[in-house]
Each structure stands twice: as structure tokens, then as C-alpha cells.
Amino acid sequence: MNTAYVALGSNIGDRAGYLQKALKEINREQTIRIFLISSIYETEPVGFESQPYFLNMAIAIKTDDPAEHLLAKLQSIESRLDRVRNKEQNGPRTMDLDILLFNDENMEKNGLCIPHPRMHERAFVLVPMAEIAPREAIPTCKQTIEHILHLMPERLRKEVRLWKRQGQGEEFGLFEN
Numbered sequence: 001m002n003t004a005y006v007a008l009g010s011n012i013g014d015r016a017g018y019l020q021k022a023l024k025e026i027n028r029e030q031t032i033r034i035f036l037i038s039s040i041y042e043t044e045p046v047g048f049e050s051q052p053y054f055l056n057m058a059i060a061i062k063t064d065d066p067a068e069h070l071l072a073k074l075q076s077i078e079s080r081l082d083r084v085r086n087k088e089q090n091g092p093r094t095m096d097l098d099i100l101l102f103n104d105e106n107m108e109k110n111g112l113c114i115p116h117p118r119m120h121e122r123a124f125v126l127v128p129m130a131e132i133a134p135r136e137a138i139p140t141c142k143q144t145i146e147h148i149l150h151l152m153p154e155r156l157r158k159e160v161r162l163w164k165r166q167g168q169g170e171e172f173g174l175f176e177n
């Protein structure tokens with residue numbers, strides 16, 4: 001059984017609705033079980049600034065799938081949630097699902113890179129991750145999430161604001177039928 005961390009982001013349309021639908025779709029996969037869910041944060045767009053603010057969160061999952069299969073399933077969920085892939089990297093999207101960590105693996109294979117190569121510099125990833133996995137290390141940095149976040153400039157951390165505190169899964173409609 002593998003443990004992985006996944007980042008979720010949305011900045012078009014009903015952003016919270018898309019996050020909720022993504023959690024449901026992930027949970028519906030037979031080979032994936034969500035076991036930790038962060039709060040939702042509203043975050044200033046990074047990399048491409050003239051676009052709407054994002055809602056971002058992070059989850060921890062257990063899965064039998066190897067990382068490549070997990071990515072394929074996540075990309076299929078993105079497509080079902082109206083994600084249109086265009087050439088613009090960092091552009092607006094209804095749903096973005098990135099694999100952040102997969103066990104403690106450090107790999108680059110068929111275009112899949114783990115740990116996610118930009119996670120350590122993104123407050124919109126580190127803040128939700130610090131909530132669910134502060135002591136988890138990023139293998140490429142050999143430092144924990146909470147340590148890397150602590151070193152991050154205050155200015156960047158302030159671009160990430162709590163939007164909805166996560167309570168039980170039920171509260172977010174995750175386990176309703």
C-alpha cells in the first residue's frame with residue numbers, strides 16, 4: 001500500500017463545488033482511499049498573475065496504484081471536471097490535481113516527476129500540507145514541510161488565507177451518497 005499526497009486547486013467557476021466534486025471522484029476510485037483532508041485556502045495566483053484567486057487544499061491518500069496509474073486517474077478526474085488542457089502553463093483551470101509526494105520516492109519517469117518539482121517554493125501547497133503532514137519530508141530537499149514553510153518569506157505565506165476550516169469529512173459532503 002502506498003501513501004501519497006495530492007494538491008487540489010481551482011480558480012474558475014464554482015471553485016468550492018469543483019473541490020468537493022474532485023474529493024468525491026477520488027473517493028469513488030476503488031484503489032484510492034482519502035485519509036486526511038486539509039482546510040481550504042484562498043490563494044493569490046502564482047506565476048501568471050492576471051487571473052482569479054485560487055482555492056487550494058491538500059489531501060493524504062492510500063493507494064494500491066503505482067504513481068503512473070494514480071496520475072492517469074487524477075488526470076481523468078480533471079477532464080471530467082471540465083478541465084480543458086491548453087498550452088498555457090500556470091493558466092486558469094476548473095481543477096488541477098498534482099501528486100506532491102509518493103511514499104518517500106524520488107523519481108522522474110515518462111514525464112512524471114515526484115516529488116512535485118515546484119512544491120517546496122509554493123506557499124499554496126506548503127500551508128495546507130503543513131496542516132496535515134508537518135513532519136513529512138520532501139526527499140529532494142531532505143527537510144520537513146514545516147521547516148521549509150518556516151523559512152518561506154512572510155510575504156508569500158500571507159498570500160494564502162484560510163477560506164474554510166476543515167472539520168469532519170461529512171461536513172464537506174465527502175461521504176454523503
Ligand SMILES: Nc1ncnc2c1ncn2[C@@H]1O[C@H](COP(=O)(O)OP(=O)(O)OP(=O)(O)O)[C@@H](O)[C@H]1O
Nearest residue numbers: 089090091096097098099100111112113114116118
Ligand atoms: N507530480 C506530478 N503531478 C502532476 N502532474 C505531473 C507531475 N509531474 C509531472 N507532471 C506532468 O505535468 C504536466 C503538466 O501538468 P499541469 O498541466 O497540471 O501543469 P500546471 O498545473 O500548469 O503547472 P505545474 O506543474 O507547475 O503545477 C502533466 O501532463 C503531467 O504529466
Ligand SMILES: Nc1nc2c(c(=O)[nH]1)N=C(CO)CN2
Nearest residue numbers: 009043044045046054090124
Ligand atoms: N495560488 C495558486 N497559484 C497557482 C496554482 C495554484 O493552484 N494556486 N497553480 C498553478 C499551476 O499548477 C500556478 N499558480
